[in-house]
Amino acid sequence: MLEIEDPYQLLEWDCKRLFKTADKLSKKQHGKKITYIKNRNINFTNVCNLDCSFCAYSVEKPCDGYTNTHKQVLEKVEKAVKQGANEVCIQGGINPEIDYNWYIDLIKKIKQKHKIHIHAFSPQEIHYIAEKNQKNIKQTLQELKKTGLDSMPGTAAEILDDEIRKKICPNKINSQRWQEIITNAHKLNIPTTATMMYGHIETWKDRIKHIQKIKEIQQKHNGFTEFIPLPFIPGNNKLFNKTNQTPHKESYKVIAISRILLHNHIPNIQASWVKLGPKKAAKALNKGANDLGGTLMEENISSSTGKPIKTKMTAKQLQKTIQKTGHKPIERTTTYKTT
Numbered sequence: 001m002l003e004i005e006d007p008y009q010l011l012e013w014d015c016k017r018l019f020k021t022a023d024k025l026s027k028k029q030h031g032k033k034i035t036y037i038k039n040r041n042i043n044f045t046n047v048c049n050l051d052c053s054f055c056a057y058s059v060e061k062p063c064d065g066y067t068n069t070h071k072q073v074l075e076k077v078e079k080a081v082k083q084g085a086n087e088v089c090i091q092g093g094i095n096p097e098i099d100y101n102w103y104i105d106l107i108k109k110i111k112q113k114h115k116i117h118i119h120a121f122s123p124q125e126i127h128y129i130a131e132k133n134q135k136n137i138k139q140t141l142q143e144l145k146k147t148g149l150d151s152m153p154g155t156a157a158e159i160l161d162d163e164i165r166k167k168i169c170p171n172k173i174n175s176q177r178w179q180e181i182i183t184n185a186h187k188l189n190i191p192t193t194a195t196m197m198y199g200h201i202e203t204w205k206d207r208i209k210h211i212q213k214i215k216e217i218q219q220k221h222n223g224f225t226e227f228i229p230l231p232f233i234p235g236n237n238k239l240f241n242k243t244n245q246t247p248h249k250e251s252y253k254v255i256a257i258s259r260i261l262l263h264n265h266i267p268n269i270q271a272s273w274v275k276l277g278p279k280k281a282a283k284a285l286n287k288g289a290n291d292l293g294g295t296l297m298e299e300n301i302s303s304s305t306g307k308p309i310k311t312k313m314t315a316k317q318l319q320k321t322i323q324k325t326g327h328k329p330i331e332r333t334t335t336y337k338t339t
């Protein structure tokens with residue numbers, strides 16, 4: 001397998017070479033198979049007091065926002081199950097009116113009724129839940145796992161560099177804390193995804209450094225199931241209203257470089273159809289990506305920017321999108337089991 005001695009050297013490669021190399025590596029690992037998952041997003045509250053400058057989704061005052069009741073969340077889970085979903089992806093704002101028991105009871109109630117996989121709570125949310133619980137991360141994760149938490153989204157990673165975090169999300173956990181929470185999860189056999197939100201103030205070097213960090217964390221416990229590069233969507237947010245969205249070609253480069261640097265460590269690189277749009281995401285399937293993500297059924301975070309964002313895809317649409325590129329669609333679970 002290809003080992004790159006100096007990752008920064010990839011920045012000198014032209015697109016053609018990056019895309020060809022990434023595609024070769026991806027095909028060696030996955031052949032023509034491209035995966036997707038039948039899942040549903042549930043964003044249970046948009047009330048959040050962290051005020052990240054890139055976020056269009058959150059509102060500060062509870063009276064300006066919404067918080068779902070457990071009953072409302074359960075209805076969404078029920079609908080998802082009826083439509084054949086095998087995962088619910090649950091994330092929300094950091095709402096000071098929600099306490100530890102709210103999270104625990106929610107998981108308990110979902111599991112009492114359904115066998116569905118619960119993919120929930122970013123490291124930022126876990127940090128908050130642990131604070132409310134007045135226990136450490138390990139104990140809190142153990143309790144969540146015992147209740148029914150199956151895996152976690154690796155969001156809140158943004159760029160794992162504290163200088164950048166101070167500028168774009170000063171109230172978020174720092175990069176060390178993100179790593180600590182993720183590592184604790186992996187030690188307890190709670191798999192997570194890994195993400196990188198790019199296309200704001202970071203440089204190419206910062207992106208490479210971020211990917212290298214993800215690789216180092218993976219070398220410890222092998223707990224990442226997939227890497228999802230997420231281009232920042234501008235609009236309705238504080239700092240970056242004037243910034244243009246990352247050109248697609250640059251996003252393909254991010255995906256190709258991710259494959260080249262991570263192929264020995266994280267076998268799955270996802271092209272997000274939410275962020276790139278289904279057609280553009282499909283084009284990444286021969287540039288290093290081997291997964292197209294989930295049906296989602298609803299999307300609230302990117303669509304809050306006011307940009308025309310697609311918020312759901314049926315399994316059929318995902319299959320067709322994959323087939324059109326000459327690949328073979330395969331349904332997967334959160335942990336990439338295929339039957």
Ligand SMILES: C[S@@+](CC[C@H](N)C(=O)[O-])C[C@H]1O[C@@H](n2cnc3c(N)ncnc32)[C@H](O)[C@@H]1O
Nearest residue numbers: 054055091092093122124155156197231232233
């Ligand atoms: C909206 S938060 C929800 C979970 C939790 N509040 C947190 O921040 O971890 C999930 C992720 O969405 C992504 N996100 C938020 N706004 C975005 C935007 N405008 N464009 C792209 N990604 C965005 C960020 O990477 C963030 O970590």
Ligand SMILES: Nc1c(NC[C@H](O)[C@H](O)[C@H](O)CO)[nH]c(=O)[nH]c1=O
Nearest residue numbers: 037039041089272274275293294334
């Ligand atoms: N939930 C969002 C995703 N999710 C990606 C997949 O659905 C993910 O692989 C799954 O949840 C884990 O198995 N991607 C986005 O761009 N936006 C979302 O809201």
Ligand SMILES: N[C@@H](Cc1ccc(O)cc1)C(=O)O
Nearest residue numbers: 089153154155193230301302
């Ligand atoms: N679904 C992604 C997380 C995600 C959520 C919201 C986003 O806007 C982007 C990504 C995961 O499984 O980890």
Ligand code: SF4
Nearest residue numbers: 048050051052055058
């Ligand atoms: S990204 Fe998450 S933590 Fe930051 S403001 Fe938005 S919802 Fe809150």
